[in-house]
Amino acid sequence: MTQITLPSLIDCHVHFREPGLTHKADMASESVAAVAGGVVTVCEMPNTIPPVVTVEALADKVRRADRIQTCDIRFFMGATEKKHLLALRDVWRGASPTLKDIKRRCCGLKVFFDHSTGNQGADFETIAEAFRMCGELGIPLVAHCEDAEMNANAQASVLRSGRSRSSATEDIALHSQMRPPESEVAAIKRAIGLAREYSTQFHVAHLSTAGGLQLVREAKKEGLSVTCEVAPHHLFLTVDDYQTLGALGKMNPPLRSKEDQAALWEGIADGTVDCIATDHAPHTLEEKQCEDPLRAPSGVPGVETMLPLLLTVAAGGWPNPRGEKVANCKLQIANIIRLCFENPNRIFGLGKQKDELQIQIDVDKEWTIEAENLHSKCKWTPYEGWRVRGSVVD
Ligand code: DOR
Ligand code: ZN
Numbered sequence: 001m002t003q004i005t006l007p008s009l010i011d012c013h014v015h016f017r018e019p020g021l022t023h024k025a026d027m028a029s030e031s032v033a034a035v036a037g038g039v040v041t042v043c044e045m046p047n048t049i050p051p052v053v054t055v056e057a058l059a060d061k062v063r064r065a066d067r068i069q070t071c072d073i074r075f076f077m078g079a080t081e082k083k084h085l086l087a088l089r090d091v092w093r094g095a096s097p098t099l100k101d102i103k104r105r106c107c108g109l110k111v112f113f114d115h116s117t118g119n120q121g122a123d124f125e126t127i128a129e130a131f132r133m134c135g136e137l138g139i140p141l142v143a144h145c146e147d148a149e150m151n152a153n154a155q156a157s158v159l160r161s162g163r164s165r166s167s168a169t170e171d172i173a174l175h176s177q178m179r180p181p182e183s184e185v186a187a188i189k190r191a192i193g194l195a196r197e198y199s200t201q202f203h204v205a206h207l208s209t210a211g212g213l214q215l216v217r218e219a220k221k222e223g224l225s226v227t228c229e230v231a232p233h234h235l236f237l238t239v240d241d242y243q244t245l246g247a248l249g250k251m252n253p254p255l256r257s258k259e260d261q262a263a264l265w266e267g268i269a270d271g272t273v274d275c276i277a278t279d280h281a282p283h284t285l286e287e288k289q290c291e292d293p294l295r296a297p298s299g300v301p302g303v304e305t306m307l308p309l310l311l312t313v314a315a316g317g318w319p320n321p322r323g324e325k326v327a328n329c330k331l332q333i334a335n336i337i338r339l340c341f342e343n344p345n346r347i348f349g350l351g352k353q354k355d356e357l358q359i360q361i362d363v364d365k366e367w368t369i370e371a372e373n374l375h376s377k378c379k380w381t382p383y384e385g386w387r388v389r390g391s392v393v394d
Contacts, residue, residue, distance in 0.1 A: 002364050003393065006337060008040040008357040011303055012107070012344035013142075013205060013229060013277035015117075016042070016073065018064060020049025025282040025377045027064055030303065031071035033375035034280075037304035038359045038392045039340075040071055043107045043348060046078030047118025053077065053084035055091060055102070062105045074350065076110040076142060080122045085109075085133050092137050107348040108140030110205070113187040114148035116252040117281065117297055121148055128194055135198030140348055142203045145187035145212065146179055146253055154180045172293040173242040176254040184253055185211035192219045195226055203347060204228035206279045208253040210263030217272045227347050229275035230264045232306050233382060235329075236320050241382075244322060247288050247296035248382050251281065254298075258326075265329040274343040276310065276336075278302035282378035301376045305369055305383050307361075310336050311390025315363060319386045360393040367391055
């Protein structure tokens with residue numbers, strides 16, 4: 001057995017669903033899953049119930065997270081209206097010890113250019129004000145970049161043409177056409193424009209397209225403070241996987257083409273991609289297996305499977321038994337440390353030390369991903385049956 005030591009990882013994009021959606025997941029269950037996957041610090045998203053758009057909602061999450069000893073949970077605030085930005089400002093400028101503690105646990109602002117789970121889509125004026133205020137106060141701003149109008153138009157046109165083919169509206173692969181790549185590219189373009197205008201530290205969440213990646217590459221060359229993350233599901237799955245996965249392969253942004261997938265790996269190789277983050281978004285199997293797959297909630301779990309998938313590539317393998325290995329996919333252990341520890345730590349000012357907490361990895365261990373052995377409350381995985389190489393030693 002070859003054992004190596006890594007800093008315990010940071011996943012800067014998870015949904016732990018507490019409070020309000022704890023039938024899907026909760027902080028305790030998902031922390032166990034994270035730790036089993038070598039992740040001990042996570043940045044959690046504001047689309048819980050109530051949404052984290054007030055100081056009270058953030059304080060409540062911080063109190064809940066205080067009960068979790070094994071995983072350091074940090075939180076993004078959200079904003080769907082301008083007044084929510086004032087709550088963020090209060091947290092950021094807060095002078096009292098309570099507010100200071102809350103601020104320490106707040107990693108920035110998350111905004112949605114279009115609705116996704118939780119309907120936190122905001123209008124452009126609110127988003128522009130968010131970029132302005134975050135630029136002024138030095139707050140990291142993360143955006144879900146999909147253009148709402150382009151998505152709405154694409155959806156309408158898919159549904160129109162679907163009427164002539166009776167089963168078309170139940171075809172899950174249409175999800176990718178209803179949220180087309182151009183919509184992501186357009187939203188990233190607008191967001192980069194705002195980051196330029198207001199000198200905002202801007203991070204693109206779950207970037208999924210070749211075109212979006214190229215915009216980030218150019219923004220970096222220009223010297224803007226723009227970073228991005230990609231999710232394992234966009235690195236390891238494509239639209240071809242809908243056939244096997246059905247609605248278990250439904251997420252936002254959706255699965256993309258092989259060309260987009262190859263571009264993301266290229267972005268990892270040339271350093272344009274800053275982080276790999278899971279967008280761990282558990283829903284129950286029952287919710288996912290609803291009658292019309294296009295109505296199933298979007299999101300897949302991933303926090304426990306990210307590291308083994310990446311280690312498999314680092315060992316020269318490819319874990320998707322259905323998809324061909326992406327020709328240019330390359331990864332070394334040092335890249336995993338950069339993408340899943342150093343960069344998220346720096347971008348979100350998490351203050352972690354590399355040697356503070358470490359994990360042991362058996363890089364030779366081959367095993368099969370099976371949902372029944374995973375720890376997320378949702379008890380399913382889009383990677384069921386995949387052979388991987390590399391495992392966290394308990
Ligand atoms: O697939 C997704 N699931 N995308 C999102 O933007 C939200 C997430 C969720 O919370 O389920
Ligand atoms: Zn998300």
